[in-house]
Amino acid sequence: MSVPRMLTGDRPTGRLHLGHYVGSIANRVALHHRYESYFIIADLHMLTTRNSRDDIAAVSGNAREMVTDILACGVDPxxxxxxxxxxxxxxxxxxxxxxxxxxxxxxxRVPSVREMARDAGRDEIPYGLLGYPVLQAADILCVKAHVVPVGKDNAAHVEVTREIARRFNHLYGEVFPVPELIMSETPTLVGTDGQAKMSKSRGNAIALSDDAAAVRRKVMGMYTDPNRVRADVPGTVEGNPVFAYHAVFNPDRAQVAEFAARYRAGRIGDVEVKEALAVALNRFLDPIRERRARIEAQPGLVDQVIVEGTERTRERVRATLVEVRRAMGLTAAYQQVRRRAERARRAAAGSA
Known part of the structure; x- marks a missing residue:
């Protein structure tokens, strides 16, 4: 029996952050040994909201940074x-x-389409953005992926893929597996501003490549309970970004529980809670930084990974497209025309 396939990926718009990690990268690290794994650098998807010449010129550099981040998180190339x-x-x-x-x-009806247009500052939805889920379906189905690890934002997109796969198979025969979703345990990570999900464009992200000083600076500036003006005022833990990050990244559960109890009672200041979070985050990021340093010490490694992977993937996609065209009857249509043209050519040559 062949090994099932997995596909997931990101748009090459810059370095990845903790939100990417909890949304999908953690799943990729855990699952990629169990599947034939494809990781897409989705630069065509990027064009739906970022399509200036400068945006396109930055793709190669951003792609290298993105792949480096993913490898540094523990994915085996x-x-x-x-x-x-x-x-x-x-x-x-x-x-x-x-x-x-x-x-x-x-x-x-796909909610994230309008959200993406809004986040990009667009009053109207471009044609390409409306069709984003269809192109994503092509990404998934072109390699015949069986599973797609996704964050909350992309779940609706993958459901469109499932519908398209079922409809194609119904009309033209069984060509595509209907992919299953694998949801992350932490679907969304709020940004450091506490106002929206973590995003590079909002400036509320902690990058996987941030050094220890940058992480501490960002943590110390994090949004907390706005009603808590002094350390002796009881605070709210629920919905507090600092405690949300502790819940995900601090393995010392006893410390987190103690902090929460003292915070609710007004017996601990925000500074102490944030200092502990900075320590926890840097401990989490240290192995990622070490792997990143080893990768960056090998010039050309990431470029080679991308080129070799792209060539392998193109071979598979070509084979899938041949199968799709044959199932739809498109190959036969052209062959019929070509045979008639060949007969006409021979007849003309014979009468000359």
Missing amino acids: GQATFYLQSAIPEVGDLNTLLQNLVTVPRLE
Whole structure:
């Protein structure tokens, strides 16, 4: 029996952060040995909200940083295939064939599409952004992925993929597996400002590549309970970003419970809680920093990983597209025309 496949990835818009880690990278690290794993560098998806020449020029550098972050988190490059989406034009061909299997009203019901337009400062939704879930379906189905580890934001997208796969199989025969979602244990991590999810564009993120001093500075500036003006005022733990981070990244559960009890009773200051969080986060990030340093000490390693992975993936996608076109009857249509043209050519040559 063949090994089941997994696909996931990110847009190359900069270095990854703790929100990416809890949303999907932790799952990738845990799962990539169990699956034939594909990690997409989704630069075509990036174009839906960032498509200036400067944005595009930054793709190669951002791709290297992104792959370095993921490898530093513990993904084995020998057990995973990284590839650049735009270097595989067949993905666009598959997107064209799949886009006729879903309606505009269905895409308009995907909540994250409007959220992405809003976050990008767009009053109207571009055509490409509306079709984002269809291109994502092409990404998943082109390698025939069986599972897709996702954060909360992308769950609705993958459901569109499942619907498209079922509809294609119903119309043209069983070609695609219907992929299953693997949700992260921590679907969303609030940003350091406490106002929205962690995001590079909002400036409320702690990067996986931040040094210890940067982490401490960001933690000490974190939003907490706005009603707590002094350390002796009872504070709220629920919804407090500092305690949310402690819950995820501080393995000393007894310390976290003690802090929470004292905070509610007004017997501990924000500074002490934040200092402990900075220590916990840096302990969590130290092994990632060490692996990153080893990777960066090997010039060209990450570029080689991307190039080799892209070439392997393109071979698989080409094979999938041949199967798709054959199942739909598109290959036969052209062959019929070509045979008739060949007969006409022979007839003309014979009468000359």
